[in-house]
Every structure is written in C-alpha cells, then in structure tokens.
Amino acid sequence: MLNVAVVRFPGSNCDFDALRAAELVGTNAYFAWHRDASLRGADIVLLPGGFSYGDYLRSGAIARFSPVMQAVQRHAAEGGPVLGICNGFQILCEAHLLPGALLRNAGLSFVSKPVDVVVERTDTVFTSAYAPGSRLRLPVAHGDGRFVAAADTLRMLEAEGRVVLRYVAATESSPFQPNPNGSANHIAGICNAAGTVVGIMPHPERIAEGVLGPPDGLGFFRSLAAWRPRASTLNVPSR
Amino acid sequence: MTSSTVTSGVMEASGLPGERPVTPEVVREHNLNELEYGRIVALLGRTPTLTELGIFSALWSEHCSYKHSRTVLRTFPTTGSQVVQGPGENAGVLRLPDGWAVAFKIESHNHPSAVEPYQGAATGVGGILRDVFTMGARPVALLNSLRLGPLESPRNRYLFAGIVRGVGDYGNCVGVPTLGGEVGFAPGYTGNPLVNAMCVGLLKEADLIRAAAHGVGNVLLTVGARTGRDGIHGASFASEELSEKSEARRPQVQVGDPFTEKLLLEASLELITSDLIIAIQDMGAAGLTSSSAEMAARGGVGVEIDTGLVPTREPGMTPYEILLSESQERMLVVSEPHRVAEIQAVCAKWELNATPIGHVTDDGIYRVRHHGLVVAAIPGQRLVDDCPMYEPTAREGDETKALRAALPAAAPKAGLQDALPLLLDAPNLASKRWVYEQYDSTVQASTVLGPGGDAGVLRVPGTAFGLAVTVDCNSRLVALDPYEGGKAAVAEAARNIACVGGRPLGITDCLNFGNPEKPEVYFQFREACRGIADACRAFDTPVTGGNVSFYNESPTGAIDPTPTVGMVGLLARVADRVPSPFSTPGDEIFVLGATRGELGGSAYWAELRDFTGGRPARVDLDAERRLQRLLVEAAGRRLLRSAHDCSEGGLLVTLAEAAIGGAYAGDGLGASVDLTAYGAEVPLDGLLFGEDGARAVVSAAPAEARRLVALAREHGVPIARVGLVGDTGGTLELRVAGQTFSWGIGALRQTYFEAIPRRMQHPDVDRSAGE
Amino acid sequence: MSFRVHVRVMPREGLLDPQGQAVEHALGALGFADAAEVRVGRAIELEVAAPTRPEAEARVREMCDKLLANPVTEDYLLELEEA
Amino acid sequence: MSFRVHVRVMPREGLLDPQGQAVEHALGALGFADAAEVRVGRAIELEVAAPTRPEAEARVREMCDKLLANPVTEDYLLELEEA
Numbered sequence A: 001m002l003n004v005a006v007v008r009f010p011g012s013n014c015d016f017d018a019l020r021a022a023e024l025v026g027t028n029a030y031f032a033w034h035r036d037a038s039l040r041g042a043d044i045v046l047l048p049g050g051f052s053y054g055d056y057l058r059s060g061a062i063a064r065f066s067p068v069m070q071a072v073q074r075h076a077a078e079g080g081p082v083l084g085i086c087n088g089f090q091i092l093c094e095a096h097l098l099p100g101a102l103l104r105n106a107g108l109s110f111v112s113k114p115v116d117v118v119v120e121r122t123d124t125v126f127t128s129a130y131a132p133g134s135r136l137r138l139p140v141a142h143g144d145g146r147f148v149a150a151a152d153t154l155r156m157l158e159a160e161g162r163v164v165l166r167y168v169a170a171t172e173s174s175p176f177q178p179n180p181n182g183s184a185n186h187i188a189g190i191c192n193a194a195g196t197v198v199g200i201m202p203h204p205e206r207i208a209e210g211v212l213g214p215p216d217g218l219g220f221f222r223s224l225a226a227w228r229p230r231a232s233t234l235n236v237p238s239r
Numbered sequence B: 001m002t003s004s005t006v007t008s009g010v011m012e013a014s015g016l017p018g019e020r021p022v023t024p025e026v027v028r029e030h031n032l033n034e035l036e037y038g039r040i041v042a043l044l045g046r047t048p049t050l051t052e053l054g055i056f057s058a059l060w061s062e063h064c065s066y067k068h069s070r071t072v073l074r075t076f077p078t079t080g081s082q083v084v085q086g087p088g089e090n091a092g093v094l095r096l097p098d099g100w101a102v103a104f105k106i107e108s109h110n111h112p113s114a115v116e117p118y119q120g121a122a123t124g125v126g127g128i129l130r131d132v133f134t135m136g137a138r139p140v141a142l143l144n145s146l147r148l149g150p151l152e153s154p155r156n157r158y159l160f161a162g163i164v165r166g167v168g169d170y171g172n173c174v175g176v177p178t179l180g181g182e183v184g185f186a187p188g189y190t191g192n193p194l195v196n197a198m199c200v201g202l203l204k205e206a207d208l209i210r211a212a213a214h215g216v217g218n219v220l221l222t223v224g225a226r227t228g229r230d231g232i233h234g235a236s237f238a239s240e241e242l243s244e245k246s247e248a249r250r251p252q253v254q255v256g257d258p259f260t261e262k263l264l265l266e267a268s269l270e271l272i273t274s275d276l277i278i279a280i281q282d283m284g285a286a287g288l289t290s291s292s293a294e295m296a297a298r299g300g301v302g303v304e305i306d307t308g309l310v311p312t313r314e315p316g317m318t319p320y321e322i323l324l325s326e327s328q329e330r331m332l333v334v335s336e337p338h339r340v341a342e343i344q345a346v347c348a349k350w351e352l353n354a355t356p357i358g359h360v361t362d363d364g365i366y367r368v369r370h371h372g373l374v375v376a377a378i379p380g381q382r383l384v385d386d387c388p389m390y391e392p393t394a395r396e397g398d399e400t401k402a403l404r405a406a407l408p409a410a411a412p413k414a415g416l417q418d419a420l421p422l423l424l425d426a427p428n429l430a431s432k433r434w435v436y437e438q439y440d441s442t443v444q445a446s447t448v449l450g451p452g453g454d455a456g457v458l459r460v461p462g463t464a465f466g467l468a469v470t471v472d473c474n475s476r477l478v479a480l481d482p483y484e485g486g487k488a489a490v491a492e493a494a495r496n497i498a499c500v501g502g503r504p505l506g507i508t509d510c511l512n513f514g515n516p517e518k519p520e521v522y523f524q525f526r527e528a529c530r531g532i533a534d535a536c537r538a539f540d541t542p543v544t545g546g547n548v549s550f551y552n553e554s555p556t557g558a559i560d561p562t563p564t565v566g567m568v569g570l571l572a573r574v575a576d577r578v579p580s581p582f583s584t585p586g587d588e589i590f591v592l593g594a595t596r597g598e599l600g601g602s603a604y605w606a607e608l609r610d611f612t613g614g615r616p617a618r619v620d621l622d623a624e625r626r627l628q629r630l631l632v633e634a635a636g637r638r639l640l641r642s643a644h645d646c647s648e649g650g651l652l653v654t655l656a657e658a659a660i661g662g663a664y665a666g667d668g669l670g671a672s673v674d675l676t677a678y679g680a681e682v683p684l685d686g687l688l689f690g691e692d693g694a695r696a697v698v699s700a701a702p703a704e705a706r707r708l709v710a711l712a713r714e715h716g717v718p719i720a721r722v723g724l725v726g727d728t729g730g731t732l733e734l735r736v737a738g739q740t741f742s743w744g745i746g747a748l749r750q751t752y753f754e755a756i757p758r759r760m761q762h763p764d765v766d767r768s769a770g771e
Numbered sequence C, D: 001m002s003f004r005v006h007v008r009v010m011p012r013e014g015l016l017d018p019q020g021q022a023v024e025h026a027l028g029a030l031g032f033a034d035a036a037e038v039r040v041g042r043a044i045e046l047e048v049a050a051p052t053r054p055e056a057e058a059r060v061r062e063m064c065d066k067l068l069a070n071p072v073t074e075d076y077l078l079e080l081e082e083a
C-alpha cells in the first residue's frame, strides 16, 4: 500500500479532510507532525489547507521553516510527489518548491465558493486520472489566492505546460467572473518541471464523495493512488 | 481607609495597599444598587474589599446573573427524551443516533461589535466555539444572525463590512464551516448592531464533560493565552496608579487570535477524550472570576486561587484586573494533582501553557489570594445564587397597539410587475451571498447543503444521518406582536429545518432586547418568550440554552425586539436532503398550506408602502406542525425535488427565489405558475405578498405528484398544484386574477444577487460619518 | 508642492498582537534570539499635494483619523519628505 | 547595545497593489482628492541586541531576507534607532 503522509502544522484545518480522501482511495494515510524530522517512509506527501502558524506575516511563510519541511524538501528533491492544497500551495511557494507567490485576493475579501477549472495537464502524479481538458467544479476558500510571478516565470510556466489547473467560466455565456482572486493568467494550480510537486488553490478533498455533490475532486486522489514509485525507492524508508 | 482587613474567620480578606476604598460612589460605578450592595455586606458580614466588589459586580451583572430574565426563562420547556443536557451548562446537548450527540449554543456580542466591529464579531465567534468544545464536542458548524441599520448610512456599511469580515476570519481560520445565518436591516439597529453567533458541535454522548469542579485538593489550571488588560469594563477605578493619560490609552478592546483558538480546541478535545481532566470551562464574560466561581458552585465546593500565579501579558496587573480581564482564548481546567504533568505535556504539544493557579477546597469559600495575601473570601454558592431577582413591570406601549391597528396610508410605490424586482432588491430580502461568500462553508468536507437555502445540512462521516441547522427571527413581527412574533421565530426555524428534510429537535435562543426596566421592553421580552415557549411545546423542540442581551439601546431608542432562534434538526438519511431551488425542467410545482393574505408586518407593506405596521398573522402551531411532518416524510420518501418555505416577502418572493436558482447555478430554471384557482378569494396583494405561516413551495417529478398529493391529504395539509418548472434561462410567468405577468430570470437573478454588493462597493469608506 | 508620506499604523500598546508574537516566535526558532518586542502593523505610502509641509501633515493626519488608522485599536506615526 | 528597528515591507513596484488602490479610492470618496500613489505594505517593529549599529543592521537584513519579506514580491527598508 502507498504511504501517504499528511503534514499537520499548528493551524492546519483541512488535515482530516485530506486524510479521509487519501484513505478513501485505499492508501495508508497518516499524519506527520510539524516537528517531525522524518516522514516515516512516505511515498507521497500532502500539505493540507488551513492557516499554518496562523498564517501570520504571510501565508505559509512561517510553516516553511518547520522541521518537517526539511524532510519534505528532501523528499521532493528525490523526486517524491508532493501535493499542496490551498495553504499547502502557499507553503510550497514560500519554500521555493514552486515558483511565484500567492497574494491577497484582488477583491481583498476571503472568497468561499465553487469555481470551475479546467485540467490542463494530466501527466502529473495527481491528475493522471482526469482526461485532458476536463472541467471540474471545486470549492475554493481562501484570502490569499492571487498567483503572481515575474513575467519571465509566467512565460516559462506556460511554455513548459506547467499550469495544472486554470479557472474557466462554467459556460461561454456565464455572467460570472471565472477568476475568483485575480490570479495571473487565471492560474489555479501549477507543478514543478517533473510534474511531481503540484500546488493548487481549490480543494478537491472537499468534494471527493458523492454525498457532498458530484465528486469532481476524487480524481486527484485516484491519480495519486495509481502512482507507483520507481522500483528502487519502493518501500525503502527515506530515513 | 486604605485597606479593609476584616476579621471574620475563614472569610477574612484585605485590600491591596493603596487601592481605592469602597465608597458609595465606587459601589455605584460597579452598577450595584443599594439593595444589592446591602445584600453583599450582609452576606459577608463586613464591607467588601475592592476586589470582592469587582467580583460581585461581575457575577451579579445582568450578563452572568440573569437577574431580569430568570423568572421568565424558567417557563421554557427544557425536557424531552432527546435532551442530554438542558440549560445551565456551556452548551445544550441533544441525542442523535448511533451514540452521537449534538452540542449547540448561540450567544450575542452586540456591544463589542458596536465599538470595534471586526474584533467584536471575531471574538463573538471565538467565545461560542469555546462554549461548544468545552462540552467535549468538536465544532462542525457555525451560524450567525446579524442586524444593522440601513445601508444608506456609511457608518452602517462600515459596521456591516467589519462584522462580516470578523465573523469570517475567525471561523475560517479555526476551520469550522459557516452553514447559515441571517441578516436584517432596520433603522432601530443604527448605533446598536446585533451580532449573534451560533456554534454546533458533535460528540459521542459518552465523552460529554460538564463544567463542575469536584474533589477537594484537585488543581485548577489556566490553559491558553496570557491574561492582559483587555475588556475590563468600568475598571478605571481599580488602581490608583492609573493616570488619566494611561486610562485613555488602555485598550478596552479584546483582540481575537483564532490561531491560538484552534490550538486550544485541539488541546481541549485531547484532554477530554483522554480522560485527563475533571472539568473545563471557557473564561468568557467576566473571565477568570465567573469561570472559577461557577465551576465551584456547580460542584458545591470551594476554590482557592492565587492571581499571582496567573500568566499575564503585562507586568503589575492587580488581582482585580486579572480576575475580570476578558482576554480571549483561555480555559480553566480542573484535574487531579497527579495529572498535571500529563496535562502540561498535551498542552505543550499544542504550543500552549497550562499553569496551576489554585485548588478545590472543602469550606465552600471562593477565596482569592494575590501572592499569598487573601484579597477575596466569599461564600461561593451565595456568590453565584444570591443576586436579587427582578420581575419588572410589563406593559405594552400604546404606540405598538396603535401601529398594530393601523393600515398603510400611502399608495403602493409600484404595480405588481415592478413590485417583485423592488422586493428582491431590498437588502432584507435580497440574497446574502455577499456575506456567506466570505465564510468558508465547505471546510471539514461534510457540507451537504451550504448557506443560501432554507437550512444548512451536514453529514456525519461514518453514519447515514445528517444534521440540519438554521437561525431565524423576523423582528418586525416581534415588534408588532411579541407573542405571535416569538411563536413565528420558532415556526420559521422549524419550517426551514423541515424544508431540507430534517425533523426539528431542539432550540437555543439569543434574546436581544432593550432596557428591561422599561415596562414596554419588559412586555416585549415576556411575551416573546411566552410565544417561544408555546411553539417549542407544540413542536417538541425543547430549549437547551441560550443567551439574554438587554440594554440594546442607542440615543435613538431601543432596538426592535430580536429573539433569535437557533435550531437543530435530524435527517435520518442525509442523502434525502432537499434543496430549495427548483431543480428539473417539467417538475410540478405545489403550494403547501393555505393563504389568507395576511399583510400585517409584511415586507411588501414596508418596502412598497413605507408602512411597518398592521396585525401580524396568528401563528397556527397545529398547521405548522402538520406541514413540518409532511415535509419530513415526503423528503424521506424522496417525493420532493425542492422545498422552500414562505416567509418574508410572501408567496411570490418564494416562487421567484425557487425559480431564480441557487447562488452558483449558471442560470435559473424559471417557472410558469397559475394562481387563478388557488387564490380565488384572496385580494391580489395579500395572495402574492401576504406572510401567512405554515406554507411552502415544493416541486416534484410528475411521476411522484399523485403520491405527494395523497400524502399531503393524509397529513391534513392543503396542497395545490400551481405550475411547472421551466427551462434554463427562462422566465417566471404568473397568471392570476385574469392577468399575466412575466419576468426574465436573468434580470431577477441580477437584481437578487447584486442588491447587497452594489450597496457595499466601498464599504470601508468612513467609520465616523452618520454617527 | 508635493510630499511623499510614510504612515506607520501599529497596534496600540497593551493590545494583544498575535501577529507580532508569531513573528517573534518564528524569528527565535530561526536562530534570531536577539530579536524582541516584535510588533506588526501596516505601512502606507502616499503622495499628497499641499502648499506647505504643515498643511500636508495636517491633511494626512485627517486621513489617518478618518480612514487609515482605527483609533480604537491602532496608533499611527507620520514621516513626510518633499517629493 | 539595543536598537529599535522599523522595517517597512512594501509590494514590489509594478506589482498590482489592490489594497493601495482600494485605499486611494476610499480617500478620494472621502474628499481627499489630493492623495495619490497610495501603496500599502507591512510595518514591523522590533528590538535587536547587537554590539554596533552596522552589526544590528546586518542582522535585521538577514531576518528580512529569510523571513520578514518575500523577495519574489516585496522590497524592504530599514530604520534603526538606539533604544
């Protein structure tokens, strides 16, 4: 069974949700504590949403320095998959595991609502279960979700096809602003060059069961459950 | 006299050197009247020390003692087979299937929010969360009920924006979804906004913990944030060193730290479920004093604490300040002495301090030391119980009687065609999406129906059942007829719960009124409570707790009486939940219940004829109960595709809301409705805009229509088929009294959803104007 | 004339500053034990046109009292330089 | 020796600053049409112990580079005074 470590920082509040979604697809999911130096042989790491360390100063800025993040850095450097959701995405940017930054929403208010996104890249560890171009309706809930990056970084992300999720309008004629936070290029999620580290603002773990609505988020977890580590690293505890 | 050392055995206490002597003026500043002060002196057998006076003033305040309300609150029904914990604890608890239970409570934070809307509202949410998790329950839902002056005033916009941001930021950070609420606007709330926050938590019944101290020698610990000088009301006289300048700088505002709250939540639940502690209580209003005294009184024991041991944020705090501080995110815990180290370890894991500050004693005395010196020694039970109770005169105001008898003088501002968009544009009726979009409503991944419908619904992972939650009050009705208005608040809450498919289980209430010493205010209070009690008896929804907020007055007078009702209901199968908008083209539309066309106190009269008056409809509790049962049963049999209750705005607004579609539907479905037969005997304005109770608009698949009609007959609920659900992007078409009206759904949606954002474009512009 | 103004809006003394606490804690954990008394507020920069410096300052004070700072919870400090 | 340090962390020039825009708009609506180029950032105050002023400054720069400012989106400015 795949080992999935869900990292818990003080102030994480989507930790149980991420754990439940990972269990749903049959992985061995467990919590890693922010003070832990080891990920206990995790194959995959999830950085859940919330307000790590209160999100004081900047979202994710303090979490980045916690002991467990040293282990996450190593895990990522060795090609291990990491998914950061919402606050997890913010932490990945602060930790420079992903480029850019997530700033205060352009509307200046917290925004909680379902958004429509298109899956632009399906060869990542976390999106392989989706068909290219799939449209999903996923909840967002964040105050700091406006993705920004330097112009050349943005160009690079687009050129290398590293935009994983992009906000779109539900229909061509939809009266709604597709982009809930003013993100550059309507970016809702990106990945590293290898497609192993992914950061997204929407919350697939909140819509992974039918009782809560069409389970559009389940594919993220189906994807990770289908992932296989390279033989050489299989079940070798990282430390 | 600089200090008062009195020799009377165990009740000896002395003042601190240099503190203000207790003079009649000081007594008055503490809001204690002669009767009360006399009782204090008799009870102690001596003059109180300043610290003791502060303690009495806190515990004998309206907020802690319920001195003007207790006799009325006693008339509430509080028992039933579903009740695990009635009033008297931090939150009420009701039984659910499979060993689960639900803890819930509502509380006001009106005054702090008037002073500092953001922090006032935020700390209101913090307080109610603590009330629930101190019962051993994990908070799973928040709701909020807000009242503000009209949005035309920049100050009101500033308050509204700050309050909503405060409510949102706190709950969002702690990670509890907001599943519902309400917002009302009326001139009476200018200068006196209402912020009522409700929290719902889940626990295993076996894990329930009560806040009663036991066991002589057991230890009292403070857990969480340090104690600062926040929110020590009227404490200016507490210390002689305090100069006028420092007084001006002293912050009275409590600042919330939701991050610490989240840690406190996790630590508390871990302490409770691992059986490490005997009792736990939040340090809420009147802080350490009320939590320690109330825990001691509940357990029938004495306590002794040393304020010198309490971790403080600033040096040099007096025992008076430490006892009365309302610093947030603090808990008081009672444990056996040998557990202290384990407790501290759990708290340290959550980055919190746990500090022993005293112990349980056998002499029944509430004793406070400051670095050893006894500064207060009061018989504990009497401190909590002996506050005089008052039952003021109640007399209905002549103005209210006259208003009730009156009829609108002005002609309607618009004909029927324009009346609907005007109503949907009125902030009281318009969508509150601008509000609830700022609240995380999906965290915890259990939201089955979020805000925007009749009631919020959540699932409980690992079970089949679901919970429905709502909060309701139509204060216009209460103002015109407090008894019927009280009934109506409970009836509307129950209707909302039943519409989503939930069986109403019980309520919590937040009774917001003006100054109870005014006969017309006390009348409103007593009668509204009588109405709530009668309705709760009829529906078998006991009152499990609540909160009274009096003295909501500003220079322009008292607020409209606002007894907010928070209700919890049970869906046997959460998958059976029913949404409020129409869902499928071609479904048949039915009106449940009868319409007489009661326009008294209606939104139509208020918005289109500038008239807030008339006699509100009498609430037919029997008809309400029959409707509730029908709705719940029809949901359980999957006969309904939508259900939306008729309340403010009447039948046409209800139809329009269902036709407009949900907040995130691309578009609404529209409907074609024919009321010719249904409302033949009722005047047109009453038919369309009357606010008769016990009604709902539902839709059903054509194949289920016959069964639905039969079920309604069985339950004795009038049912009329009035139309068909239309197609995406369609119109709402209405045939009535030989006329046909038609409204484009796109335009109605625009009006309904943009009404509040349009007014709130620049909310933070001026915090002082219009004051 | 035109002035460049720096406004510092800080939480009032004695008021809980959870953000300042968190930053202080984080600095300590990063090995900056030499940092203390951390407080976090807002910095606002703006340009204001006024005939004289005192007039510019008076004007900005008015802005602070009305909008930029919340007198219930915040204090502010101004610095002006000619632009 | 001990120094009182004021740090101003401002959004990088060229970066959209919606908060600054909102404040500018609000000032305009309040009749302060004379305010322009409004930008909103963070003000951080702290005390730092160091033998000399340059050492104190170097130390605080390190804090800024590591934690207090995000180099991707923010610039910072220091002011020190002896405490």
Ligand SMILES: Nc1ncnc2c1ncn2[C@@H]1O[C@H](COP(=O)(O)OP(=O)(O)O)[C@@H](O)[C@H]1O
Pocket (backbone or CB within 6 Å): B143, B144, B145, B146, B178, B179, B180, B181, B182, B183, B429, B432, B435, B436, B439, B450, B451, B452, B453, B454, B455, B456, B471, B472, B496, B647, B648
């Ligand atoms: N302050 C609020 N917070 C959260 N949700 C709210 C708030 N105000 C309104 N809502 C949502 O909008 C819905 C409709 O509001 P309202 O028209 O007052 O409902 P009803 O008349 O059915 O009680 C509420 O049931 C709730 O879900």
Ligand SMILES: [Mg+2]
Pocket (backbone or CB within 6 Å): B453, B454, B496, B644, B645, B647
């Ligand atoms: Mg309703």
